[in-house]
Amino acid sequence: MLTSPPQPTPPLPLRWLRTLWQTHPPLLISGLLFAAMVVFFGAGILLDGRTVLGAPAWLKPTKFAVSFVIYNLTLLWMLGFVEGRPRLVSALAWLIVATSLIETLAIAGQAARGTTSHYNTATALDAAVWSVMGATIIVLWLTHLGITLLIVFQRFGHPAFALSLRLGLGITLLGLLEAFLMASPLGQALASAGGVSSPVALAGIAGAHSVGVADGGAGLPVLGWSTEGGDLRAGHFNGIHALQVLPLCAWLLTRLRLSVPQQVALVRTAGASYLAVMVLVVWQALRGQPITAPDALTAAVFAAIVLSAGASAVLIWRRPSPARAA
Structure with a gap:
């Protein structure tokens, strides 16, 4: 009797990506997009000699892009443990995508203008950008709170890990x-x-x-x-x-x-x-x-x-x- 050969097991990184994709594709894509931003903004550090407050103009966008690669993918991994509530999980994930992108693009836009992003109210445009960033930070914090509550009430098999x-x-x-x-x-x-x-x-x-x-x-x-x-x-x-x-x-x-x-x-x-x-x-x-x-x-x-x-x-x-x- 002929039997089909066993299917090869995907390498571990590919299995992780597949699991993350199944949890929320847009949030995974956002993590990969931020990884691309790290390269792009990093090139700006090398190619653009301007400084803001004594540091390379593109250093802050680079640091925030790195931070959001780690943060977004970590939250995506954690959301994968939530059973049920798919609409709530999706809504929270979309909020992470939106807030992290708005925050980083605002910082990058100010870097391109050669000025600061945080606390900057020097002009009407600067004040508007800072106001948007402030509102985004509040939404991000509330979204993180929502994810925290989901994990708090989620049942886990291993108490120490939970x-x-x-x-x-x-x-x-x-x-x-x-x-x-x-x-x-x-x-x-x-x-x-x-x-x-x-x-x-x-x-x-x-x-x-x-x-x-x-x-x-x-x-x-x-x-x-x-x-x-x-x-x-x-x-x-x-x-x-x-x-x-x-x-x-x-x-x-x-x-x-x-x-x-x-x-x-x-x-x-x-x-x-x-x-x-x-x-x-x-x-x-x-x-x-x-x-x-x-x-x-x-x-x-x-x-x-x-x-x-x-x-x-x-x-x-x-x-x-x-x-x-x-």
């Missing part, structure tokens, strides 16, 4: 929210309360990411975080990447001979420690300290977080584990 997704989404929600400090007088008020003079209010500027110094000074390579004063972007960056870090931690834990309660406890410890570091970095920035020059108090708090996390991990690891007993 917890990592929920903690990652929740901490990222706070990291996104922290960005509103940069466009709000509240950030300057908090900085002044910490004994640091806020940046001088300039005509045509509706916010700042630096504390104690003007935006655009000396900063870390590529990231640009101030090395002269506080910089709220560090906490924002830290927060939004909990979305990738905590699920990765959970995946690594599943490779170890640990019981499910141990894995859950370790993920909980990782999430609490990650959140504590994010809060510390924001607090450091609001006190006018560069990320590269923490004072003794900041260093002591960071050491306490690391030691607490390490001690908790050791205690959890040493618990009797059915997997080890076997």
